Amino acid sequence: MADTTDTDCVDTSSDNKPLFRDLTGDIDDQETTEIDDTLCMNCHESGTTRLLMTRIPYFREVVLMSFDCPHCNFSNNELQPASTIQDQGVRVTLKVETSKDLNRQVVKGESASLSIPELDFEVPSNSQKGVLTTVEGVIDRAVRGLEQEQPIRRTMDPATAEKIDAFIEKLRGLTDVKTPFTLVLDDPTGNSFVENPFAPSKDKNVTLVHYPRTSEQNIQLGLPAENEDVPTGPGEDDAENLADEVLSFNTNCPNCQSPVPTNMKVVDIPYFKQVIIMATTCDRCGHRSNEVKSASGVAEKGRRMTLNMTDPSDLTRDVLKSETCTVCIPELDFELSLSYGIGGKFTTLEGLVIDIKEQLEKNAFCLGDSSTDTGGNKMKEFLGKLAEKNPKLTSSVILQIADGKRMVHIELDDPAGNSYLQNVYAPDPDPELVVEDYVRNHEQNEDLGLNQMRTENYAEDN
Structure with a gap:
């Protein structure tokens, strides 16, 4: 059996540190696990495997694995998602x-x-191990994969080897970026990701589409097919009791992955609709979170709400921000899109502003050791603008907003129509709140998975 040696390992039983932590610039601060006497698949001697459990900003937790063999100098890197299938x-x-x-x-x-x-080129699913790399690294990896069997092909099938050599040159030519090209990453598990170097602004070069899996994809992932019988929830007779009950189910803490209970309750929001609120509290690391899901599906139209803050009391307004909602503050030239958002939240306007600030400060791709000069400077400049102090006030811009000392416009744009901003004058119209219902365009329907959805005439296909 291989011996296991911990290097600065996380001991959640003693210091309550989370199992998955953000990457830092100091390598000595990284909690890694070393596994000695790991079999090298190249020379069959013993090497060392290192595991690093970390959290990727605006994404989720992953496990980075690195193997090195001192005998033949073989090395290998691999990434495995630590989160469940989405x-x-x-x-x-x-x-x-x-x-x-x-x-x-x-x-x-x-x-x-x-x-x-x-180039009409595709790397099929399950043909490569998971990896954390760059766009250029993805291309280099594809080139190495094609070159691996070329010596044998040149002997056995020279014509095919010559064609592959020509194609390899085309792949290598992509790194010169003389002409633009498209990279498409399709992951049925929902656990793949491309960095947005323009955060917190919108990324105009990336199109993100979430789609429902097919029965074949579910089977490949070991999930029940769409037509298989799966356990169902309470029947119609118990539906009325759900509004008065707090249900609980077991899950893992999103911060340290320890087993914790999650409480769920159905809530009716006055002058809006019914929603499901889920709250999780971890006794081990102290993490608390709440998430909101719509109980009525996607609305017929999208909804855009714009609040003109005129008084500090506006910060006490209730806010329901769904996971498909974009938040904008025009005075700061700021937009938090659904691709890099903070998930579904049921909070106050003050709590939403503070959550936005905390989310931006956790962006290690732009602020940590993984940042580039351009992306890091842009994010630092923006956060500097948020932290800029007014000579007459001692707090930063973002805290001035949260404290009600600076009035701005807050815009919530939800194509699914499942977000809500409290009207304090209800049932009368709110003079400072503009609510606009609009027809979604094709791209928004595609993002919500509605273009291929059928809700009628199922019997005709059976």
């Missing part, structure tokens, strides 16, 4: 236009397929 798959389309796009961080899960339409 409710929907994800398709990320990146338009690579400049050399800076080649430096974008990419999380490619093992179940993800990768394609470059301009």
